[in-house]
Amino acid sequence: MKITAQEEYGLRCLLQVAKADGSITISEICRNEGISSANVAKMMSLLRKGGFVKSNRGQVGGYELARKPSEIAIGEVLAFLGGRLFDPGFCSSHSGIEEECAHNSDCSVRSVWLRVQFAVDQALGRISVEDLLRGTEQELIRLQPSRIPSEGIANR
Template sequence: MKLSANEEYGLRCLVRLAYAGFEERALTIPEISQAEGVSPAYAAKILRVLRKGGFVKAARGKEGGYTLARPAASIRIGDVIDALGGRLFESDFCDTHAGQAPICTRSVDCSVRSLWRAVQVAVDQVLSKTTLRDLLQNEEEMNSWVRTIPGANGLRLIQ
């Protein structure tokens, strides 16, 4: 019951891009990777997933980089998590159990299943209601944030 690295880093990348979007600025892979403390190659891998999920768009060549594909308020965190690593119980244990026959007919399984469903609902209530916009600080903080981003040196972060 863990958050995958993809989910953690992917969401963080989106938050950074959302902030950068306030000054209509694209972020490059070197910038993002430095800011997140991961290798450029790994950042690229994560961003590919986000692009295929329709959350970010990329521009190649000089002056290129990544931007959000749509407004932060329209990006539900639940959808992001889905794209980055899947929900908690996607492979419903009650329908197919490691490729074997269904085991839902066993009472014990169904009681456990109900519990997972309750957890799933609890998680969804948080993740589906929250948008990327909800993760951003208030406007002043945003301004102080984006002002600290220098041109070519990667993100220089506020303390």
């Protein structure tokens, strides 16, 4: 399980747009994030196709959010940029050399993925772009619903 580059850089570019006063250009995002402008361009093109930002061409062009920050869920953005962990086609794309997966009817591994997917959905479900705009990292980590401990596993 890995976080993809598209998720990381895409989310960072989106936050740059959210932070911007008015609109922001590719080269400004490039400077602020230290990502090559070609790569920023690719991310922005994706984010536009996902309906998260609007673009304007021309000399005073740039990008702005397509919706209010409070109405953009981080979970939705990540699902668009990197797909879901356990998506509907997962089992059929892991059938090995057979037509269908050997465990179609009952699968203990699938139960693991379902639990993980549920946990991730819970963790991301209520966070919006607005939430990430306010507050420092430390404040965000303490944000409801889940607590993130500095070390080990917390018991509630």
